[in-house]
Amino acid sequence: MPQHEWPLWEVFIRSKNGLDHKHAGSLHAADAQMAIEHARDVYTRRMEGISIWVVESKYIHASNPEEASSLYDPANDKPYRHPTFYDLPEEVKNM
């Protein structure tokens, strides 16, 4: 293994004002400044974005996919959180 492997960064790009930054991919860079410059070259060669976020991959914490069922299940039995749960009288418009 060589000594100078650069850390991995995750890249998030805002395609235009008004939209969220969205995960675009990852890349290697020595520091944040270089990560942004590389992200510009790798992920926005065709005006795909106007703003870039980078974060070192090791700082991302993710939910465990094996716990997905217990994590999201409680939402499943609360259908009254959705507007479609309610039957409205025919006469009601625009609600």
Add this chain to the structure above:
Amino acid sequence: MQAFDEGKIFLDKISREIKIEPQDWMPEQYRKTLIRQMSQHAHSEIVGMLPEGNWITRAPSLKRKAILIAKVQDEAGHGLYLYSAAETLNITREEMIGQLHAGKAKYSSIFNYPTLTWADIGAIGWLVDGAAIMNQVPLCRCSYGPYARAMIRICKEESFHQRQGFDILFTLSNGTGAQKKMAQDAINRWWWPSIMMFGPNDDASPHTKQSMDWKIKRFTNDELRQKFIDVCAEQVKVLRLTLPDEKLKWNDERKHYDFGDIDWEEFRNVVNGNGPCNKERMDARIRAHKEGEWVREAAAAHAEKIKLRQQKAVA
């Protein structure tokens, strides 16, 4: 959770067209197959810059030069999308590059052919990128999420590559007699290697069935090859040139073009390292990596220095 259940959940997702994501359980063989295919694909993008880079300084006009630079830069980008997608499978970039340089990982054999004239850049765009697109479009629906997403990005960019190649050949074909001849010569040399890009015939391709069951591949090698030949046989007429295959003929019963026998001996030979440029390509990659070592080292040292300086400022 029992391995049995995990396996069942995995297959259930595949059958319902739910993408597999990096943290999900997957069979070891699925992971290995993807690493092999994705790293091979990434290596091909990177090595693929070499034959074209050969013509950047000699492109016939500033416009053509700018286009070729943009295209080669895209290939670098595609290699990087694919390397980072492959890294989600728990293999490092360094390991993959190490495998390439040690000759343990393959790249597309097509890049072991030389680019002798400017028309070769046209033929590469039209035929080589054309064949690649034919292969890559179905990969946008691959069952592994990061690979599929990388492929969507790549396919969007790749179609300019094919068009610029066709544009070069079309311009040459409508130029002087010598230019037209140059275009025909390039097609003659690139046609057969291009249709070999789809890989061995289905009955000689042992991985195909498993890859199709796992929805990594969506079509067999022969299906894609036929589709490509059908498209090119029509497009070459617009160029007012020909494909170098005497047996190429529309078959009204099959609704496909029939074509001649592929020289698989040549294919195996090039895959096994004996193509015209295998050694040159590998030497160039290894040299670039070695000569870049001081840059990687300097950047890492600089980043470390800045970090220390910031820590001091805070303290």
